[in-house]
Each structure stands twice: as C-alpha cells, then as structure tokens.
Amino acid sequence: MELEFILNGEAVRMDAPPDMRALDLIRDVLGLTGTKEGCGRGECGACTILVNGVAVNSCLIYAPKLNGKTVMTVEGLARGEKLHPLQKAFLDEGAVQCGYCTPGMLMSAKALLDENTDPTEEEIEEAIGGNICRCTGYVKIIKAVQRAAKEMRDE
Numbered sequence: 001m002e003l004e005f006i007l008n009g010e011a012v013r014m015d016a017p018p019d020m021r022a023l024d025l026i027r028d029v030l031g032l033t034g035t036k037e038g039c040g041r042g043e044c045g046a047c048t049i050l051v052n053g054v055a056v057n058s059c060l061i062y063a064p065k066l067n068g069k070t071v072m073t074v075e076g077l078a079r080g081e082k083l084h085p086l087q088k089a090f091l092d093e094g095a096v097q098c099g100y101c102t103p104g105m106l107m108s109a110k111a112l113l114d115e116n117t118d119p120t121e122e123e124i125e126e127a128i129g130g131n132i133c134r135c136t137g138y139v140k141i142i143k144a145v146q147r148a149a150k151e152m153r154d155e
Ligand code: FES
Pocket: 036, 037, 038, 039, 040, 041, 042, 043, 044, 045, 046, 047, 048, 057, 058, 059, 060
C-alpha cells in the first residue's frame, strides 16, 4: 500500500506491504540502520522511534501505521555535524558502551525532554523504563539526560 509520511523532516512517499514492520521499513527499505532490533517483541526498546512525538517500539507496529505521521529516528537528531545535546551528553557522561541500546535510549529521552524540560531522576527512569541497557547500569544514562536537559534549558 502507498504510504506518505514525514521522516526526519523530509517527505517520504513509498509502497510497502501491509504486513511489513515499521522497523523493517526503516532499516531495510529506507536504509536507516541507526534504529536497532534487539528482542523483536516490545521488550528491549532498541527499536524506539518517535511517531508524532511519542516514543514507539517500531518492532511492534506495521509500516502502514506511519502513514500521515511525523516520524523521527535517531538519524534525525543531529543537525549536520552538530550533535543533538542528548547525543553530546551521552558521550560526555560515558553513557555509551556497546551502543546497542543508545539509539532507543536517545529517542525515549527526546520524547521526555520535548514534554518536560526539567525532569526528575524518577521521571527519567520512567521514560527509559522500556529501554534495556546491558552495559552501563543506567546511572550514567540518567546523568546524561539530566545534563542534556540543563544544556537545552540554558541555550
Ligand atoms: S526490538 Fe523492539 S522492543 Fe526490542
């Protein structure tokens, strides 16, 4: 079926099978491989994207659900060479180890900061509650989100 949506600020028009997962459309058809597949069943958050600003597990929705929506993947965060404050803060705080969870973490954090410019630790924990990280122990990730929030408030 024909789909039209905005992806990382650009209009996309394409055909996709109705039973294709949004994750596969993004990675395999559109070639945006920043979005990761971990569990494939809604448990790890590695595949998180924003759909109309809401963090969504792209492994759980079919591509036609993107029709008419505004979609952002991790590739949409940076502005050219300039990293998004969240990306910079993750690097500066050492919140990235293997990096597999990072795109999903960033997108969940982006959804949070778009709604709440000064989140508490608990609010950050809740926002990334669906994102599993096997490496960092989460403390540095939470610090990074707090740091990015502060930088964005001060901008
Ligand atoms: S791959 Fe989608 S939640 Fe794990």
